[in-house]
Amino acid sequence: MTTARAKYLPALVCALSITSLACEKNKPEPVDGSAVSAPGAGDGVREGEPDTDKERDEIRKAEVDIDAAKGKEIDGEAKLTATATGVRIVVEVEDAPPGSKGIHIHEKGDCSDIAGKSMGDHFAPDGHNHALPDQGQRHLGDLGNIEVGENGKGRLAITVEGANLKKDDPKSFLGKALVIHESTDKGSAEQPSGDSGTPMGCGVVKES
Numbered sequence: 001m002t003t004a005r006a007k008y009l010p011a012l013v014c015a016l017s018i019t020s021l022a023c024e025k026n027k028p029e030p031v032d033g034s035a036v037s038a039p040g041a042g043d044g045v046r047e048g049e050p051d052t053d054k055e056r057d058e059i060r061k062a063e064v065d066i067d068a069a070k071g072k073e074i075d076g077e078a079k080l081t082a083t084a085t086g087v088r089i090v091v092e093v094e095d096a097p098p099g100s101k102g103i104h105i106h107e108k109g110d111c112s113d114i115a116g117k118s119m120g121d122h123f124a125p126d127g128h129n130h131a132l133p134d135q136g137q138r139h140l141g142d143l144g145n146i147e148v149g150e151n152g153k154g155r156l157a158i159t160v161e162g163a164n165l166k167k168d169d170p171k172s173f174l175g176k177a178l179v180i181h182e183s184t185d186k187g188s189a190e191q192p193s194g195d196s197g198t199p200m201g202c203g204v205v206k207e208s
């Protein structure tokens, strides 16, 4: 009897329920770009505490205020944190066209002419070819793609191993530009930059 009662209890609750909410199953999650993050990147990443006195003296945090190119729609910001082995970057955008958009650190911190690429090429101090984060060796500034939902919002969290936020270091992101493109970065198949199209957003990495 106990088993039978347990079996029919959910149906009873459902029938007595004033609203139908208790009976709904497989209700689709709302589309929300903010839930999306890069493959392999996530909150399991070690944040890293300073190992030495020298590291404690270094700049630990930086930020980016992302502005739209003339005639483009996007707004957003990025927070950068130096870890023991690299730089963790969390990018959040809004008011952007939906889709998968190429995102990179470019070599020059100059967003004065985004369409004219005043930011220069991808930041690539190691001289590797262009690729996506899950394709192994790549430009240090290759961050892959950010997924923007139908609500215009997107979020990317990624840790770039080997980068830093030191002043005047050859692998520092400080003073470089974070750039978001209109199209999808196709990765290593498209050299030298992934064919992600016109830059639509840009901001300089500044100490915070």
Ligand SMILES: [Cu+2]
Pocket: 102, 103, 104, 105, 106, 122, 179, 180, 181
């Ligand atoms: Cu780019």
